[in-house]
Amino acid sequence: MNTQSVRPGSAESASEARNRAGGRREFVLRPPVDVFEDRDGITFWADMPGVSRDRLNLRIDGNALLLEGDIEFQIKGDMEALYADVHSTRYQCSFVLSTELDATQVDAKLKDGVLTVRIPKRAELQPRRIEVRTT
């Protein structure tokens, strides 16, 4: 088994985002994720409730996979917030992809606020079964 292939190293915490925003209260939500590696690749799941497909932005920049999404709230003008666990409408996180992963073959789907992303290992790096012929 390989060592960790998707590193959460550059995932940004809400407090870091706040500092970067110059002290303004601009929170970024970091979605909870599961990351799973099997023989052929890596799959990750991110909980991003409220994000529809057209408000999701998934892109590869060099060896980084960047994930952003905005929550679409239907709030009428005369509504006021009474209580909030969720203080932002923006999700953001990123992963560093290791070189054996094939960033050109990323497959993503979004259903009921759960994003599933599959990144296969490069074909030449996938374990291959060698057929032994009998003569």
Place this chain on the structure above:
Amino acid sequence: MLGLRSPYDDVFNEFRRLEREFDALLDGGTTLSGSRNIRAFSSGTFPAVNVAASPEAVTVYLFAPGIDARSLDLSIQQNVLSISGTRDVKPQENGTYFRQERFTGPFRRVVALPEDVDPEKVAARYDAGIVQITIDRRASEKPRRIDIQS
């Protein structure tokens, strides 16, 4: 595997929980006046809840991605809304988890609403992982303009 978790997973989960509670101290689970609600949990609690109100209705948003909405049990007694259900995240086999942060298992939350909500007038829908519950407020509680006769 059979969905059983090793003790090491528990240690990791505990660490994640502490991490989330620390996050929550910074930016989660507070009312807008800054004090913590008596029923507030850490931001790792599932589902997260937001509540908004207008003079006509109170709207509760449950951030519950990837659940079967039909299995959700919503009940309202006077002004207290109870939510319970189960989120089933199937554990993958023949591989390794590097992170396992998403909630799985049964959940329950209780939300106190303003006292003038009408439990007879509730509507709920599920879209993009958010359950939106709208409860009308009783008409008599709406602010009324008082005309002064001269």
